[in-house]
Amino acid sequence: MNHPILVAENITKRFGAFVALKNVSVAFEAGRLTAIIGPNGAGKSTFFNVLTGAFAPTSGNVNYDGHDITGKKQHEFARMGIAKSFQITNLFPQLSVLENVRVAVQMRHSRFQLLTPRQSMKGLIDQAEGLLNLVGLSSYSSQTARDLAHGQQRCLEIAMALACDPKLLLLDEPTAGMSPEETLVMMDLIVRLADQRTVILVEHKMKLVMGICKRIIVLHHGEFLAEGTPDDVRANDEVKRVYLGQSI
Amino acid sequence: MEGAPSRTPYRLIATQVSRHRVAAVIAFLVVLPWLTPSHALAANILIFGLYAVGFNLLFGYTGLLSFGHAAFLGSGSYATGVVMVHYGWPWWLAIPAGITLAALIGLCMGYLVIRSRGIYFAMVTLALGQCVYFAFYKAEAITGGENGLRGVNVETIDLLGWKLDFQDPITKYFVMLVFVAAALWFVSRLLASPFGAVLESVRENEKRAAACGYDVARTKLLAFVISAAICGLAGALRALHLSIVPIDSLHYLTSGQVVMMSLLGGMGTFFGPFVGAATILWVEDVATILTKSWQLVVGVIFIIFVLFFPRGIWGSFLHWLGRR
């Protein structure tokens, strides 16, 4: 086993009286593609939001590369090399596809530069074009992000997440709302991305992740239920019970 | 940024105008005094146009609706007036004083308000704007209170031995235009810069901007301060133009007026604020002669545009050009 890059220890998250996560502890191995699965409402997105700093956990902490990152500000995550795409698409809708990625690329180079024309920073534009090429959106670069098809918007969001050259990429249901064809393209992209970095994939459709992940974590009712290889998980009685009636 | 390929002459014009937007606005302002019924109206449009440009940086480009911007126009005016009247500073040093005080007040207000959003942002800026109003109102010994600050007089301007008569309306207009032009150049550079891109991304989607690694609060704060400084310059020029600082420069109606100007002209466009300022002040100028209820006229025009042309006058025009 590689060293763990991200470790969640005893994470509990309450929304008022409702407990969305109960004492969840998970270690994510570096360089791997790990999936977090569970039925709708299992607490996957809540866990995702705690891991990526959008929510502070009620108790417990998150370690990244040996440092405690619990309670760090949102913008610090991208700077540490942790990037994400949200379950609900989050883009800059009125900007061009290229500009969406260019702004994201720009972060590592220039944040408070007031008087240089951005068009003169050709290197950033080249990098952005490279990322659009990677996710298959090269021919859409001058379109407005809002006008892209849903599946393309999801790919664009991933290109934006990649812009900070993350060591760790977290994706919350990247195939949500996609057609079967779009889903295949997305899964293929995720596998390619996982070659070069650690990827954590949140998904509720168990079938999708079975073929591509070596390790799967199952959440249910806010609790850690099982973890292991796809075969382990498939054979697990608890998991069968939770996913009752669905083919695993 | 309008970077679309130009296929028709209309598009070509639109692209050229947006590429040379500072020059285009200045060209308009150079001929303005000969278009308006009076030179005073042209000067008013110049000053309020700049005020709206500063406001629009925050509203149109960063997506923050402030209802307290009179605080910056007014404090710019008062600082300029006070250092001239009470301390005898020359006018050219009094202008930076106005900008500085407006920026400092912007920093304090921004610091307090930057974490609230939407309607709360608008309400808090309104409340803080009123605090500034009352502070200046009460400091009667320095500001003249209700009567305003009188005696902000500049007779002549000495440019290395070349004397200009500042009492001459056209001379005065063009001296002010030099400052406005410099501010427009700065704003245009800022909008085209990497920081300008960050402002737009914050306006478009704060959550994504933060996830990209941008510190949203600091970005907004800097935008707030720069916006305040530009409005401060407009205020400083207004003090020189009027020779007095009326207390109503800090009034919430003055804050509301700039919101109307931006919306009417076209928020998030470079020239829109000037179009909005010119329309409102011009209609006011003409309508006050014809009827006592000129505010009704302005109000009706405003409502028509907000309902049927939400992009504003200039925004709708650009949109129309782009589709030709």
Ligand SMILES: Nc1ncnc2c1ncn2[C@@H]1O[C@H](COP(=O)(O)OP(=O)(O)O)[C@@H](O)[C@H]1O
């Ligand atoms: N901000 C919130 N406030 C209150 N309850 C929430 C909030 N976010 C999620 N929940 C609740 O927590 C539970 C887990 O939600 P979520 O993490 O989105 O599940 P999943 O992503 O696995 O479908 C759900 O019952 C949901 O209603």
Ligand SMILES: [Mg+2]
């Ligand atoms: Mg979810």
